[in-house]
Amino acid sequence: MRRTPPTMALPGPIPETRHDWQTIKTLLPYLWAWKGRVVFALCCLLLAKLTNVAVPMVFKDIIDTFTLPGANKLEQAVLLVPLGLLAAYGALRFSTVLFTELREIFFARVTQRAVRTITLQVFEHLHALSLRFHLDRQTGGLTRDIERGTRSIGSLISYTLYSILPTLVEIALVIGILAARYAWDFTLITGATLTIYVIFTIVVTNWRTVLRREVNELDSAANVRAVDSLINFETVKYFNNERWEHDRYDEQMQKWETAQIRSQVSLSWLNLGQSLIIAAGVTLMMWRAAVGVASGNMTVGDIVLVNAFLIQLYMPLNHLGVLYREIRQSLTDIERMFSLLDKNREIQDAPDARPLFASGESGPCEIEFENVGFAYEANRQILFDVDFKVGAGETVAVVGHSGSGKSTLARLLFRFYDTTTGSVKINGSDLRALQQASVRAAIGIVPQDTVLFNDTIFYNIQYGRPTAPREEVIAAAKAAHIHDFIERLPDGYDTRVGERGLKLSGGEKQRVAIARALLKNPPILIFDEATSALDSKTEKAIQAELEQAAIGRTTLIIAHRLSTVMNADEILVLDAGHIVERGAHRALLEQNGLYAQMWALQQQQNMIEA
Template identity: 70%
Template sequence: MRRASALPKPPAGQPLAEIHVWQTLRTLFPYLWQYRWRVTAALLCLVAAKLANVAVPLVFKDMIDGFSGQLLALPVSFLALYGALRFGNSLFTELREILFARVTQRAIRQVALEVFRHLHALSLRFHLERQTGGISRDLERGTRSISSLISYTLYSILPTLIEIALVLGILFVQYDAGFVLITALSLTAYVVFTVKVSNWRIAIRRAVNENDSAANTRAVDSLLNYETVKYFNNEAWEARRYDEQLLQLEDASTRSQTSLAFLNLGQQAIIALGVTAMMWRAAQGVVDGTMTIGDLVLVNAFLIQLYMPLNFLGIVYREIRQALTDIERMFGLLKQHREIADAADALDLPAERRMAIEFAAVDFAYEANRSILHAVDFTVPAGHTVAVVGHSGAGKSTLSRLLYRFYDVSGGSIRINGHDLRQLTQHSLRAAIGIVPQDTVLFNDTIRYNIRYGRPDASDEEVVAAARAASLDAFIAALPEGYDTRVGERGLKLSGGEKQRVAIARALLKNPPILIFDEATSALDSATERAIQGQLELAARGRTTLIIAHRLSTVMNADSILVMDGGRIVERGTHAALLAANGAYARMWTLQQRENDATTEPPANGVVG
């Protein structure tokens, strides 16, 4: 079964690659080190908290020994010091949290923003092949894991290591080396066992994540295509496909849970042996008279303080490894190659109202073995309208994608006012172009927001003027919430004609010198098409316009018409000249006229409806 995810997976049968721990940490470190003074202060608070924590059992020992010598005396100073140390541990711990909170949240924000911007900078090819559910889950888990990684390392692992060092030092100075040896061996056995088993579980955890992403992707894809599912009555089919992925997730999660139980059991066995050995040695010292009751209490307190955090070491280590895996996966998105990038010496396209477009012997192929365009050569003079027509698959829509520089040409060049697109910044290029696409996809927001998207800094008055120019104002006025009406997911609450008018208003609000109409009316009925065609012609006045169309009736008034077939221009001229030539265009025209006549011809029995 195919796994859905944002990034490529190893071929079937190959083990999952080990995460690159140090490389991931090196990538993350600069985001944290920007606040080096906060990091340093937080680490100092960490050390202070551990010193206070380790000092508590020492004071408690002296209190016990004091009670043993003078049963009726109340060691007030020891009690005060005991309380102060307890409070000091909490004080420095919370100060550490306060100091480091900004560092963590700012790092999360900056990384998330950088990944988000990079995703928008990636090529159209990447996004056509992407699976949105998998990418969103990778981004979500990656940003969340930054907080987990910092939390577990700064608040669990590092404090535990400092405390272990302090305790071993005290045991070595105050008692014989046997205590140090037992503690060190127990800790070493615990850590080695935890690391070995946790590393073995990494592949299982990754399988859980992969299947979780795949299940999420299937659910998102199915829900996004809700109408299609209903059209074909395939709810049960979608549920089965989703359940197949959930079954894989269930199996992987079960393996993860049972292996975790094995890990916990082994850890508890090691802890039990270590505690038993230490307490036996301390009790023997009390019996022999070499240790006091306070020493026994001290050793027990130290063991409790050490083993309580170690009790969670397996969980902490697993979560850290998982966090590193998720962060590496998110950083993997940053490493995705930007197929279309600005040249080092790229220039901004000069802002002019009159712009000419030139396709000079353009060749293009999406893949090496899939050629689309062959020596396409034409010019759209400034202020003129050129239409490109042809059958489906002729390569018409590819022209608009190349003009927007979603892809680079394989051969030849495309120029605007003499500037090769590859030598221009993408931002300045796309700022000069507006488009009304065949399939207008709107944001799940208000009509006002979707129109204003053409120029986000536009005023409400300019939005209303653009809607009026697109003949959308009457429709909006009839809505109870007017411009604040939400359009639904992908604009599905609006009809095709209403969505197209929003697209026209959006393009008019952008007010670019170049307009592209890419099959802008092909999905509409004839009456709606005629209504919108008038707005398109008005919008094109005074602008350099490229019309990509299938219906020839929509391009009759173009200054020039290009006929494409198999990725080549086979005819060019005005509507009248092409009809007179009696070639491919004339045949298409005749065929479409017959189709129109057939759809309007009354039934043979004279009964309508």
């Protein structure tokens, strides 16, 4: 029986919809940083439109020269046209192109630098957001929002500066000339046509913006499903669910298809309405000009001038609706990206936060968890009144069943979250009084779930200290017992590990993580199930290296295998967020409590496996 894919919610709409003017206001400072180029580009724009409007006026004089009454008509045409008007006509034609291209040349750097700056700011802000945000995010939708927003910045600037603004300037110049040189009804027809056209375009386009937002959200939702499925490629294969994933993706694409069709049909109605308004306006203007020529109030040059103005005015006006629609679409795309900048940084440095160490200094660190209580959510308490200290250079291990809150201690020490109650201190200073970067620089970690960059093995090890020379990277690999394995690979250290390191086994990824932490050489080490993916033989070999690396460093070991923590100075037994036992390995066994039960159970498992 074929299963029906569950309905998946769309990526959440923007929590607080930004007004278009707010989006533009946010964008303007990035452009005004290059105010010299902006002003020059605007001057070129104005000059280009002045010369463009002057071309039909010169052409009118050329026509009138040929149609002047009297005996000297041929002589005037021979003398005036070649020597004056034609030269002016050609110069104005070239000047229009010249000023237009100068505007684009000088404004290109403004546009691209604005795109680069905003993109980097969003990227930096995303890295500054809390772990809570990144655990909840949908990577596919997020990347699509950034991609569309980045692309739309350039489009918005291009549409406004190169199309909308020049058209508005030209409209003002043409209406001014018509009002100054011809009867009032020419200006009335032009003004009425423009007003009706603009009102119709804005009303219909605003309606279409709602449809466009729906298309964007459905597009992001489809991308979320596709990326999530591809990231979990192995899981899909394990459970033979290719068809299931196909149906889930197609379900979302069907919704997108329906929304896209509605959007396209509404565009056709918009274009039809705009064309009807323009056709009516052009017909009335040409009829009025023809009446003026027939009555002798206007020359043939005048009707040519009016016709040329109509062509220059209504051709770009015909695209004005498209441009307005594209601008609204760009604003819709940009607002989703800018909304990321509005996301609150849950964990921020205090204004008076200080570094853990003075510049250039380092040294041993003492860690203290003082009556720490923590909850990811109000109704989900994880830690209760946790209180312990790791002296400088000491090793403290935390053990307990899965879900007892062990890994949460490491997250609090890194200050991915702030404690709900109590405090975490390093060298007597509350983490909230220290700069986050300095705290994290002092800590090295081998995480339980090692995720690698889609790059080379060398890059992933060197990531612990990007400036480390090759010799130190290799030394760290040897200490993690992975050097010989790397040397056997065809590309050695230049072997690419694939997305999230999927080309390596779990144990190989874990040894890369150990090498990376050793290369960082920090005063504090955290081993979060550091050897859980290793076989017993490799675990024993690396365990000796980890114990050697811990000498002189403050070390927190989070472990499920008790054999890895036997030599710790103190062992804490965590159960349901409470410290229920503490002491050295032998003392805890003598207590015959939870630790002793866990030890006995693991010894039985080892005997069965043996």
